[in-house]
Amino acid sequence: MAVSDFELVQAWRQVLELSNLKAGDTVALLTSGDTNAQTLRCAIIAVQEKGAIANRLDLQPTNGALSFSRDPLAYVGKTPLTDNRAAVEMLKASTMVLDLMTLLFSAEQHEILAAGGRILLAVEPPEVLVRMTPTAEDRTRVLAASAKLQAAKTMRVTSAAGTDASFALGDYPMLEEYGFVDAPGRWDHWPSGFLATWSNEGSAEGTIVLAPGDILLPQKSYLSAPVTCHLEKGFVRAIEGGFEAEHLRDYMDSFNDPEVYAVSHIGWGLQHRAHWSVMGFYDREASIGMDPRACAGNFLWSTGPNNEAGGTRDTACHIDIPMRNCTVMLDGVAVVQDGKLLEDQE
Numbered sequence: 001m002a003v004s005d006f007e008l009v010q011a012w013r014q015v016l017e018l019s020n021l022k023a024g025d026t027v028a029l030l031t032s033g034d035t036n037a038q039t040l041r042c043a044i045i046a047v048q049e050k051g052a053i054a055n056r057l058d059l060q061p062t063n064g065a066l067s068f069s070r071d072p073l074a075y076v077g078k079t080p081l082t083d084n085r086a087a088v089e090m091l092k093a094s095t096m097v098l099d100l101m102t103l104l105f106s107a108e109q110h111e112i113l114a115a116g117g118r119i120l121l122a123v124e125p126p127e128v129l130v131r132m133t134p135t136a137e138d139r140t141r142v143l144a145a146s147a148k149l150q151a152a153k154t155m156r157v158t159s160a161a162g163t164d165a166s167f168a169l170g171d172y173p174m175l176e177e178y179g180f181v182d183a184p185g186r187w188d189h190w191p192s193g194f195l196a197t198w199s200n201e202g203s204a205e206g207t208i209v210l211a212p213g214d215i216l217l218p219q220k221s222y223l224s225a226p227v228t229c230h231l232e233k234g235f236v237r238a239i240e241g242g243f244e245a246e247h248l249r250d251y252m253d254s255f256n257d258p259e260v261y262a263v264s265h266i267g268w269g270l271q272h273r274a275h276w277s278v279m280g281f282y283d284r285e286a287s288i289g290m291d292p293r294a295c296a297g298n299f300l301w302s303t304g305p306n307n308e309a310g311g312t313r314d315t316a317c318h319i320d321i322p323m324r325n326c327t328v329m330l331d332g333v334a335v336v337q338d339g340k341l342l343e344d345q346e
């Protein structure tokens, strides 16, 4: 069901307030062919209401012909900012970038952040944005979990379905997604509410058994049968199962790049307003699937690039895999038990 402009303006107002936007600041609204018109319209109203300057920068889409789908995360290679110095300089000169097109995994994004810019990605449908309007409590919860993850040297994940995998930690930064950008140089994504990091290069080992109901993104499919992924020295070395395993391999192989099989970010969901079942109600092209990514108590792991974390791997294929009913342990202490956030019981 749609939301009103009033509701969406109120949501933007809260996001900009939490992001410390001030009168006189300059906001760049980054748009492209798929930008939601209501989201853009309401963002401009909320920015102007703050007394800030709203500049729209509309960029041409890229990768469309290379991608297997219209999901902006289905091909994460070049972006509309690649070799586009004029656009990069405009964004660097802005206090804040509201990314309504999906600018991810690019050197240019790093450059903007390094210059003190703030980037907030917001591309989910308006009603999803409103349902998961971020709060200060979201930040508190994510940062509390982050302190635990930051102190840990190992993560181990198990499940009754047969998962038993381990990851060495410590070499990469935390990805703390709580939905607003309250500090210079910060990137975030509204809606979100999860925590991740990247395992040390070459350290991911073991077996991950995806169970029926677990989700593949950007495919946006619920698995109907088990898929077993064998991890060795930081890479997925084999994917076994039925049709869905074959489909996954076919997609990954199509990139013709061994790096697509590297293990990327690992972490868990902390957002109670995100729901595992939501994806089943949406057309695949209507959403990028933040509900399953952020859903409280999931184990979210992924494959592909690590340049977002300052690594050198910039492969164009990125699969996010939210799993249910897993136990996630940090140095032997569970933070998620059988798919339930343990902090909820504290």
Ligand SMILES: [Fe+2]
Residues within 6 Å of the ligand: 265, 302, 318, 319, 320
């Ligand atoms: Fe991801």
